[in-house]
Amino acid sequence: MNGIAKRVAAFESQLRKAGLRMTQQRRLILRILAESDDHPDAKGIFSRAFACDPTLSLSTVYRTMKLLETQGAIERHAFQDGVSRYEHADQDHHDHLIDVETGAVVEFSSPEIEALQAKIASELGYEIVRHRLELYGRKLPAPSRRKARA
Amino acid sequence: MNGIAKRVAAFESQLRKAGLRMTQQRRLILRILAESDDHPDAKGIFSRAFACDPTLSLSTVYRTMKLLETQGAIERHAFQDGVSRYEHADQDHHDHLIDVETGAVVEFSSPEIEALQAKIASELGYEIVRHRLELYGRKLPAPSRRKARA
DNA sequence: CCGCTCTTGCAAATGAGTATCGATAGAGTT
DNA sequence: AACTCTATCGATACTCATTTGCAAGAGCGG
Numbered sequence: 001m002n003g004i005a006k007r008v009a010a011f012e013s014q015l016r017k018a019g020l021r022m023t024q025q026r027r028l029i030l031r032i033l034a035e036s037d038d039h040p041d042a043k044g045i046f047s048r049a050f051a052c053d054p055t056l057s058l059s060t061v062y063r064t065m066k067l068l069e070t071q072g073a074i075e076r077h078a079f080q081d082g083v084s085r086y087e088h089a090d091q092d093h094h095d096h097l098i099d100v101e102t103g104a105v106v107e108f109s110s111p112e113i114e115a116l117q118a119k120i121a122s123e124l125g126y127e128i129v130r131h132r133l134e135l136y137g138r139k140l141p142a143p144s145r146r147k148a149r150a
Numbered sequence: 151m152n153g154i155a156k157r158v159a160a161f162e163s164q165l166r167k168a169g170l171r172m173t174q175q176r177r178l179i180l181r182i183l184a185e186s187d188d189h190p191d192a193k194g195i196f197s198r199a200f201a202c203d204p205t206l207s208l209s210t211v212y213r214t215m216k217l218l219e220t221q222g223a224i225e226r227h228a229f230q231d232g233v234s235r236y237e238h239a240d241q242d243h244h245d246h247l248i249d250v251e252t253g254a255v256v257e258f259s260s261p262e263i264e265a266l267q268a269k270i271a272s273e274l275g276y277e278i279v280r281h282r283l284e285l286y287g288r289k290l291p292a293p294s295r296r297k298a299r300a
Numbered sequence: 301c302c303g304c305t306c307t308t309g310c311a312a313a314t315g316a317g318t319a320t321c322g323a324t325a326g327a328g329t330t
Numbered sequence: 331a332a333c334t335c336t337a338t339c340g341a342t343a344c345t346c347a348t349t350t351g352c353a354a355g356a357g358c359g360g
Contacts, residue, residue, distance in 0.1 A: 019337085020337070020338090021325085021326050021327075021337055023325080023326070023337090024325095024326095025338085026338095041316095042316080043316095055339095055340080056339095056340090057339075058317095058340095059317095059318085059319095059342090060338085060339065062316090062317060062318075063338085066317095078228070080228065082316080083315095083316070083317095084316085084317085097271060106274055106276075110270055112266055113263055113266050113270075116260060116262055116266070117283075117285055120263075121247060122290070124247055124258060124287075125289060126249070126285070126287030126289055127288055128285050128287045130286045131284060132282065132284045133282070133284075135270070135281045136281060136282075137271050137277055137278045137279055138277055139275060139276055140272070140275050142275065170307095171358075173307065173308080192347080193347090205308090205309080206308090207308070207309045207310070208309095208348095209308080209309065209311095209349080209350085210307080210308060213308085213349090216348095216349095232347080233346095301360100303358105303360095304357105304359095305358105306357075306358100307355080307356075308354085308355070309355095310353100310354105311352095312350085312351085312352105313348105314347100315347095317344105317346095318343105318344080319344070319345090320341105320342085320344090321342095322341100323341105324337105324339065324340095326335105326336095326337075327336105327337105328333105328334090329333080329335105330331100330333080
C-alpha cells in the first residue's frame, strides 16, 4: 500500500470531476502503470494487463494512454526506437539515458543543464515550452570494482 | 567550386569503395540535400527532386535516405511532429530549437551542455554514444533584453 | 558492346496509432 | 434493485509514414 492505491484513487476523483467514468479497464491499466518502474510501450502495457483481463483490447490501452496523458497522469516519451513509451507523472522532472545495448532506461536530472537550456533559448529569443534530452550510451566497465574472474 | 559538387564527389568515391553505384537518382537527391539549409522530410526532398526528375519515386528517396544515413552522409532527426527530417552531416555538431508555433528549426550548440552530459553519463557509469537535445519554444515578443528583475 | 548485379518504380505490405459503430456497463436517481 | 442516460468498450476499418517484393532497367568493369 503504497502509492499505488493512492494514485488510482487520486485519478478516480480527477475523472469524476471531469464527468468521466472509472472503469475496470482504466483501473487495471492504471495499476499496471503504477506498478511499473520501467517505461513500457502500449503493447507492453497491453500484454501485462491482458494477463489479468483477457477481454481487454489494445484499442482501450491506446485510448486510455491518451486520456491519462491529457489528464496529466502519465508522460509519453518517444525514444529513438519509434514507439511511444509511458511512465506515471507523479514524480520530479527528469531526463533519460538509454542503454543502446539493452534498451534499459536510466533517469537523471540536471538543474545545471536546465538552466543552460533556458539561457540559450532566451538568447535566441525564445521561451522554452518543453524540451527533450536523451542520452544514448554504452555501459562502462566498472572502474572501482573488480570483476570476479574477468 | 561550392561545397556541393565536392560533397557529391566525395560521396561518389565513398560509394565506389563500398561496391555501390552512383546513380542519377542518388546524385540528384544528394544535390537537393546539399542545397538545403533547412530540415526537410522525405516528402519535401521528394517534391524538390521530383521537379527535376518526374520519374523519381518516393521509395527511392526513402531508400536513399537510409543509405546516406548508414554511410554517415546525413543525419536523421525525429522531432515531435512524427516524421523523420534530414540534414547533411558535414557540419559541426549542433542541437535544435523548434518553434512550436511555426515549426521553424533553429540550430545552436553548447559546449557547456555537452560537457555536463558527459559528466552525468560517466557518473551513471556510461559513455555517451549519441544524444538528442531538442528545445521546443515560443518566440518571445520583446527583442530587447531589459530584465525587470533578476 | 556484354553481362553481372545493384537499383529503381510500382504496388502491396507493415506497423503504430486513430476513428467508427453497435453493444455494454458506470453511476446517479428512484 | 430497477431505470436511464451516455461514456466507454471491443472489434474492425482506416490513416499515414516507411518498408519491402519483384520484374524491368541502368551502372560499370571488362
